Amino acid sequence: MALLSRFAANSSNWxxxxxxxxxxxxxxxxxxxxxxxxxxxxxxxxxxWLMLLLCLLxxxxxxxxxxxxxxxxxxxxxxxxAKAHMNTLYxxxxxxxxxxxxxxxxxxxxxxxxxxxxxxxxxxxxxxxxCCAMWLTVLMTIERYLSVVFPIESKIxxxxxxxxxxxxxxxxxxLALQLIYPLNRVIRPLDCRNGYVVFQIVxxxxxxxxxxEKLYTWLNLLLVIVIPxxxxxxxSAAIAxxxxxxxxxxxxxxxxxxxxxxxxxxxxxxxxxxxxxPAVPIFVLAALYDSSVVHNPTICVWHTAVxxxxxxxxxxxxxxxxxxxxxxxxxxxxxxxxxxKTVRKRSCKGLKRQVVNVENDCYKEPLTGTExxxxxxxxxxxxxxSSDSKLAAIDMRPSFSSETPLTL
Numbered sequence: 110m111a112l113l114s115r116f117a118a119n120s121s122n123w124x125x126x127x128x129x130x131x132x133x134x135x136x137x138x139x140x141x142x143x144x145x146x147x148x149x150x151x152x153x154x155x156x157x158w159l160m161l162l163l164c165l166l167x168x169x170x171x172x173x174x175x176x177x178x179x180x181x182x183x184x185x186x187x188x189x190x191a192k193a194h195m196n197t198l199y200x201x202x203x204x205x206x207x208x209x210x211x212x213x214x215x216x217x218x219x220x221x222x223x224x225x226x227x228x229x230x231x232x233x234x235x236x237x238x239x240c241c242a243m244w245l246t247v248l249m250t251i252e253r254y255l256s257v258v259f260p261i262e263s264k265i266x267x268x269x270x271x272x273x274x275x276x277x278x279x280x281x282x283x284l285a286l287q288l289i290y291p292l293n294r295v296i297r298p299l300d301c302r303n304g305y306v307v308f309q310i311v312x313x314x315x316x317x318x319x320x321x322e323k324l325y326t327w328l329n330l331l332l333v334i335v336i337p338x339x340x341x342x343x344x345s346a347a348i349a350x351x352x353x354x355x356x357x358x359x360x361x362x363x364x365x366x367x368x369x370x371x372x373x374x375x376x377x378x379x380x381x382x383x384x385x386x387p388a389v390p391i392f393v394l395a396a397l398y399d400s401s402v403v404h405n406p407t408i409c410v411w412h413t414a415v416x417x418x419x420x421x422x423x424x425x426x427x428x429x430x431x432x433x434x435x436x437x438x439x440x441x442x443x444x445x446x447x448x449x450k451t452v453r454k455r456s457c458k459g460l461k462r463q464v465v466n467v468e469n470d471c472y473k474e475p476l477t478g479t480e481x482x483x484x485x486x487x488x489x490x491x492x493x494x495s496s497d498s499k500l501a502a503i504d505m506r507p508s509f510s511s512e513t514p515l516t517l
Contacts, residue, residue: 167427
C-alpha cells in the first residue's frame with residue numbers, strides 16, 4: 110500500500126514546476142504533514158525495527174519449512190514461498206522511511222533532500238512488491254479452492270507451466286500499474302523562510318496527467334484492494350463450507366498433508382483480509398477526492414494505522430501459523446530437532462577424536478622406570494575412562510531422525 114502523505118494532486122499553483130528554484134510557503138507554521146505526526150514516527154520508527162526483525166526471522170523459518178520434503182511438492186507452498194520473498198523485499202524497501210522516522214536529521218539537509226527525491230522510486234518498489242504479495246495470496250487460494258471444490262479439474266489446471274505463467278502476469282502487471290510513481294510524481298521544495306525547506310509531492314500539470322492520475326487511483330483501488338479481497342472472501346468461504354459443513358463425503362481425496370497445506374493457506378488468507386480490508390476507505394477517499402485527504406487529522410491516524418497493519422501482515426505470518434496450525438508446529442519442532450541432531454553428531458565425532466588422541470598420547474612414549482610407568486598408566490586410564498563415559502552418555506540419548514516420515 111502506498112504512502113500517501115505530503116501529496117497534492119493539484120499542481121496548478123506551480124505551473125513552472127520544472128524550474129530549479131524552490132517555491133515559497135507563506136505560513137510555515139500551518140504546514141502539517143501526516144508523516145511528521147508523532148504516531149507515524151512511533152510506528153515507522155521504533156515499532157518498525159521490531160517488525161523488521163520478526164519479518165526476517167519469521168520468513169527465514171517459513172522458507173526453511175517450505176523447502177522440507179513434506180511441503181515443497183505442493184503448489185500452494187511454492188506460492189507461499191514466493192510470497193515470503195515479496196514480503197521481505199517489501200519491508201526492506203521501507204527502510205529509508207524507518208531511518209527518517211528514527212533519526213532526526215535536518216529537514217534542509219542533503220540526506221533529507223536525497224530521501225524525498227528518491228521517494229517516487231521507493232514507493233514504486235514498495236507498491237510493486239505489495240501488489241505481488243496480494244495477488245500471490247489470491248493465486249494460492251485459487252489453487253486450494255480448485256483442489257477442494259474441483260479436485261479432478263485441478264489436476265489439469267494446476268501445473269508448473271500455468272504457475273510460471275501466472276507469476277509473469279502478476280509481476281509484469283504490478284510493474285506496469287505502479288509506473289505512475291516515477292512518471293507522474295514531482296518533488297517540490299518549498300522555502301519556508303525560517304531556515305529549512307519542506308518537500309511536497311505534486312503531480313505534473315496537464316489534462317493528460319490528470320486523467321492518468323484518476324485512472325490509476327480507481328484501477329489501484331479495484332485491482333489491488335477490492336477485487337482481490339472479494340475473491341479471497343468468496344474462495345475462503347467456499348473452502349470452509351466444503352471442509353467443515355459437507356464433511357468427509359467430499360474429502361475422500363484429501364490427505365492429511367493436503368489438509369495441513371489448506372489450513373496454512375486459509376490462515377494466510379484470513380491474515381491478509383484482516384490487515385488489508387481497513388485500507389478500503391482510504392483508497393475510496395483518495396479516488397473520490399485526491400490523496401492529500403490523509404492530511405486530515407482523523408484520516409491521518411487511520412492511514413498510519415492501516416500502514417502499520419500492512420507491514421504487520423508482511424512480518425507475522427510465521428508466528429500466526431505457529432498459533433493456529435498444530436501440524437506446522439510439528440514441522441518446526443522436527444526441523445529444529447533435526448538441526449540439534451546434526452550438531453550433536455559433530456560434537457560426538459570431535460569427542461571420539463579426543464579419545465584417540467588420549468590413547469595415542471598414553472602409549473607413544475617408552476615406559477622407563479617403575480614409578481614413572483605406574484603414574485603414567487594410571488593417568489591415561491583415568492582419561493580414557495572419562496572419555497568413554499561421555500561417549501556412553503551421548504549414545505544413550507534418544508536420537509531424532511530427519512528421515513522419519515512425518516504424518517500431517
